[in-house]
Amino acid sequence: DPYADDPVRHPALKVNSQRPFNAEPPPELLTENYITPNPIFFTRNHLPVPNLDPETYRLHVVGPPGCQSLCLSLDDLYQFPKHEITITLQCAGNRRSEMTRIKEVKGLEWNTGAISTARWAGARLCDVLAKAGHQLCGTEAHVCFEGLDSDPTGTAYGASIPLARAMDPEAEVLLAYEMNGQPLPRDHGFPVRVVVPGVVGARHVKWLGKVSVEPEESYSHWQRRDYKGFSPSVDWDTVDFDSAPSIQELPVQSAITEPKDGETVQSGEVTIKGYAWSGGGRAVVRVDVSLDGGLTWQVAELDGEEQCPRKAWAWRLWQLQAPVPAGKKELNIVCKAVDDSYNVQPDTVAPIWNLRGVLSNAWHRVHIHVTP
Ligand code: MTE
Ligand code: MO
Known part of the structure; x- marks a missing residue:
């Protein structure tokens, strides 16, 4: 072996x-x-x-x-x-x-x-x-x-x-x-x-x-x-x-790490956390988060180290604390990041699907349940 x-x-x-x-x-x-x-x-x-x-x-x-x-x-x-x-x-x-x-x-x-x-x-x-x-x-x-x-x-x-x-x-x-x-x-x-x-x-x-x-x-x-x-x-x-050229610099990326897909949260307030990063030293300048599948957006707070322009080699962790809209039994949470060249992530994965499954950077979506 x-x-x-x-x-x-x-x-x-x-x-x-x-x-x-x-x-x-x-x-x-x-x-x-x-x-x-x-x-x-x-x-x-x-x-x-x-x-x-x-x-x-x-x-x-x-x-x-x-x-x-x-x-x-x-x-x-x-x-x-x-x-x-x-x-x-x-x-x-x-x-x-x-x-x-x-x-x-x-x-x-x-x-x-x-x-x-x-x-x-x-x-x-x-x-x-x-x-x-x-x-x-x-x-x-x-x-x-x-x-x-x-x-x-x-x-x-x-x-x-x-x-x-x-x-x-x-x-x-x-x-x-x-x-x-x-x-x-x-x-x-x-x-x-x-x-x-x-x-x-x-x-x-x-x-x-x-x-x-x-x-x-x-x-x-x-x-x-x-x-x-x-x-x-x-x-x-x-x-x-x-x-096709070999992949070198990667496109802008972000994902939600908390809560997890299928999780149940208490009504009141929800804390959403994740990461965002872009290739080529491009800095992440903003992360938008939606609780309603992308109809309305709130801007997340970026944590982590300040980075040199054009040399933003590391990710930003981000979070958003938001009130759960009254009466909601479930939330479709979405995140998307913007880098300093104003590159954005595609909204869905189907148009960027490829046979090797690389460069998957569509809006990340998490579906959660709310208990009253
Ligand atoms: N280098 C060697 N020698 N052998 C490997 O299999 N995998 C590559 C790269 N370097 C690899 C390698 C790939 S595809 C990735 S994503 C990274 O190593 C992963 O690095 P990590 O295992 O330290 O996270
Ligand atoms: Mo890899």
């Missing part, structure tokens, strides 16, 4: 798949803290978790002709200036289960919990690439990452990002060795993973073994044959993966 050596996990996690391990925290735990505690941070593994020895660990940095290749130990990585940032990581499949209700999709049944927030610390990728002699050149180029996890044929997990993002110090791409002040837990990439603020989880390669600068995007399955969006009418017979 290649999974026999996987780590022990927190019992509160809701498991979507045991081998490989995929699990999300329950919604009410997810928004209990602005920073998600490591043991309940969502986990998305495609393969068995490798067991790496920090003493013999090496990161290979391979450049095109004219650049130096580097072979870095953990101690070598610690010599670069240590950079620490709070960022939210979201899987492209977060909220996929809502797409499944429209029509079957291929993928794990994530609810609203394939998203979490941590403080990550490590070396900036731009500093490491600069040490190897890289300069941003005019031609299109990509930085490819390879994990040390692999399938029985020896194929490793891989992904890439554009070189321009990797080289931009303001983009703050990290080779992270700490998560919330601790060495990375095994499930989250021990000893080193990539952290790409504002970008889909799939590019944050864990158990990082190799970084290379290439003229083309990574040839990995997960870069080329997965994690892309398509029209609702495209099916598995007609899909052409080469026709």
